[in-house]
Amino acid sequence: MESQRRQSVLKSAPLRQWGPCLALIVLCIGFSLAEPRFATTENLRTIAGRCAIPLILSVGMTFVVLQGSIDLSIEGCMALSSLTVAMLVLNSRTGFDLGLSGLVLAILPGMCIGLLNGIVMTKLRVPSFMTTLGTWSASLGLAMLLSGGQPPLIRDQTLRAFGLGRTGEIPNLTIVAILVLALGFVLQHYTRFGRYSMAIGGGEDLARQSGLPVDRYKVLAFAFSGFLAGLAGVLGSAQIGLGHVDIGLGQMFATVTAVVIGGTSLAGGRGGVLQSAVGTIMLAVLANGLIFVGVHPDVQKAVQGAIILSASLLATWHLRHRLRVIK
């Protein structure tokens, strides 16, 4: 009976795991049926391009959420890095022309904000919600100062070409996103960072008691999230052509939504980068598909909201019947 019971837990798990994937496939099929041009290579390329930056952000957010925390500051990190890169490469405001090194340097502000988040959280014991809320405002403010009302326009043509171009059939930004996703996957399943993050999310007190350096991994997770947000800001600027304070507008909420509907629980300890990726792609498909199908802009937000709500319910339905805490 015991082995039977264990088997039944395993049996239900795959259904739960594959739920979001199934939902994604259903969405794709639905949109293709409604509008045949949806399923063309060109549109798939558009969707792939559209979810590049959200994918990068979702990888960073996943580790933070796996630990049971949250990072609200990614929009600020993006803005800061966006302004920085636009001022370090050839541009309309400053005399710098640092090219590739400018690009790399510009990711640092994002990572520094992430480090700050981690340190404040672990040393000063401020909950991640409050910490990142504060750094979100601060970094946005800093970005606004840098922008000064006259946003620097990027004139470095190699960077612009990279941001807007493709390699073969795939947009360059999407290739970067796939690389980041692969990195995230390896980190999650093959390093202590990933496994201990999962452990911390599943029971922080227990993890601490067992001697795991919990604080160290928390700082790491936030630094990683800030780093990826900085990267996303830089890439966004390459695409749009200037340092823009609003480069990340709306991304925080979208990223958290993607992570949740993909199956990574906000309580921590459950989920992963691939799951978050499914959620991200789902949102991109949704946004793209609604335009294709011709849903009226006034109604779009409502339809999006309804679909996201249903997806979240599906992702957490099985937890309704959890009666006892298994100890």
Added chain:
Amino acid sequence: MKHIITGAAAMATCALLIVSATTSAAPALCDKSEIRLVNSMREIAQPYHANLDKGGRMFAKWAGLEQRYVLQLNQGDSSKQVSLMKGLLSTNPKCTVFNVEPNADLVIKPMVDTANRTGAWIVSHWAHNEGLHPFDGNDQWIAHVAVNSLDAGVAISKQLVDAIGGKGGIVALQGRLDTDPARKRFAGLQQVLKSNPGVVLLDQQTANWDRTAAFPVMQTWLTKYGNQIKAVWAANDDMALGALEALRAAGLAGKISIVGVDGIPEALDAIAKGEMIATVSSDAYYQGSIGLAMGVCVLTGQVPLPKTWPKEKREFYLKLRVITKDNAAQYRKEPSPSDYAREWECSNLWNRSVGKAF
């Protein structure tokens, strides 16, 4: 000799009396050093708003009130715009002038009510709710500088239709749907489309005035409609530029006509390069400063109190300028105070009025 001096003195006195009779229409309400100038707008990241602020600062410096200039940003939150105003008016309300770019139409009434109650002064721009007027007993509401967004929309739509020869498919990027400029400009497009049946509106979406939002929408349209799209209509320059980047990614920059509104420097550059074909400017520098100028004129007594003004001086349309390749060059340079100083003079405040609004 004695009569000459007496005569001259008499004439001088007469002249003085005549001059003072005509000019000193009201006593000064505030000491100039007490006047506070406030620009209240959404944010400052976009060039349009940045130029509003610049215009305000230019005026403040010119008027010697540089230290008394305050900028209030509400980040798209209407209630915040109102509460920021109330907060500032806890001190010295009677000598404060507000020049307001409303976040949404419905924000004007609470701000006017606040001004009425505290004795502060307010000049608003763009549009407000129907039935609400400065001359209906709102004595603290100096003036409303309306922009005929319908005309603006019509103007750029006409440019667009001409550019594609009156035939073909177009797509439209709308602004934030709960604002009057967004609605009226789009109405202008629809008006022009009605008289040009050869032009088809393939699709319209809102990108909320933001270029980062416009980019993916344009990309999706390119995939959906392919080469059916001959032109892009955008309710503001920022969105137009976002669409331009999407075109650039597809190698179509300059091949598809784009129009926008605002006249920001980037758009002017794009027009000069041929990547955009037209925009309309209400002159952000002017808008950001004229309200403050009016306020200073009222507070220093150089003009009579607004409640004595005729209706067309309380509510008027601002002259719009259509900018195309032909005249882009003259608008591209950075403005200096001397460009506007004449219009800030109290006798020239209505220089750019084209008549009563609404």
Added chain:
Amino acid sequence: MNETVLRVEGVGKRFTNVQAIDGVSLDIRAHEVVGLIGENGAGKSTLLKILAGIHRPDSGRIALRGRAIKLKSLADARNAGIAMVFQESSLLPNLSVAENILLGHEDDALRAGFYKWNALYGLAAAQLDKLDANIPPSVRTDTLSLAERQMVELAKALAIEERAQNEPVILLDEPTALLDTEQSDIVLTQIERLRTRACVMFVSHRLDEVLRVCDRIYVMANGRCIAQRERADCNATDLQQLMLGRQTHVEYGKRISTTSPTPLLSVRALCRADSYHAVSFDLHAGEVLGMAGAMCSGRESLCRALFGAEKPDSGEIVLDGHAIRLRHPADAVRLGIGYVPSDRRAEGIVSGFSVRENMTLTHLNELRRGPFIDLAREKELVGRWIERLRIKPSAPDTPAHHLSGGNQQKLVLAKWLIARTPKILILDRPLCGLDVGAKEEIIVLIRELAKTGIGILLIADTSDELIALSDNIIVMKDGIISGRFSAAAEKPSELQILERMV
């Protein structure tokens, strides 16, 4: 005589207002198994936790192989070669078994910081093999049953062997408490084998086990170490006497049956897929109905159905002549059915609350006066029950999680008895983890309750308890009732019950 590995001298520890340990001295020698016994609340767990590095002693010293040590954390202790197997799980639920066993020491299975999963599984399997445990190292720990987790805990402690330069010290805090006979046997065999390469301190309530594996036995009472015996020099009764300071009569003698003729509760053809099938029985007022069965016989599931915590697929439950449908435990409470769970931490008490708050939790309605709680009445009621059940510490505002296991059990019972007497009480292993003295008290209590007319459904730990307490016994096996015994007839023997169970 072997050399002393671990020496404890005059160690004391105080928690807020309770002196848990007071001047304890003992030692553990190489290649021996030392038993530590005592009543609930005697301080055994606390002492172990100090040795394992979780708590720091207020006074005294600890010396490992002659050198004084100060242990600041669990990791510290493990590095020094002292490992503890916990009473409550220290395993991280969403990691795999292998990761838990090798937690913090995955180095051998890492290459340039990256996990070599096969290597990890191999290392873990090696530890599990020491215990003959049939657990795949790759499954998630929260899919395992309680017993399996205990095995993994043991394997985790044993993993220290490969790393310690010297032989490790292994501390076992009631490792067999949640295991059935077969599994306990395996664990005990392992403990005996450990002797050759480690020294062990073994805490248990089951005196027969202690006498089986230990070379020496320390007895603790009231935070002090009061006696030491060699295995050869004592027997169970001696030890009990020492623990309680008096003779005990755990007399499971004949009792006068107090059952009434009409059934209070009738269960007819109750079924639930994968748990139980076609279960029918009657429970009378004043009757104690014992339920015997092995681990997966369906007993627990059945009891939860009777309490409304699980819904059966088909069948009928009739209470006082009316068929009832229990959708939710609140329904059962309203109808007068109380349930005392086996896992008191998870299901019995709210650990953030005080004793008083826990006690009155389910019956706040009865203590109401208008919209407020009648504090005076609550105080009097709580005080009365603390006294009656001898709950220690007796301050009503003591946080519930500070109570020892046995006292927590008493608290859970009090919860159901307070304010209004239930009609039916379902007791799921009420004597689990209690020492002899506490057991006695609870048994007396159960008998008293039956006398007052409550119908009691009892799942007991051991067959002899069952036989002694019950009027009738049902034996379940694989989900169906495989045997019924009536006490009115001849009392069944343990063997007879065992036969039906397996």
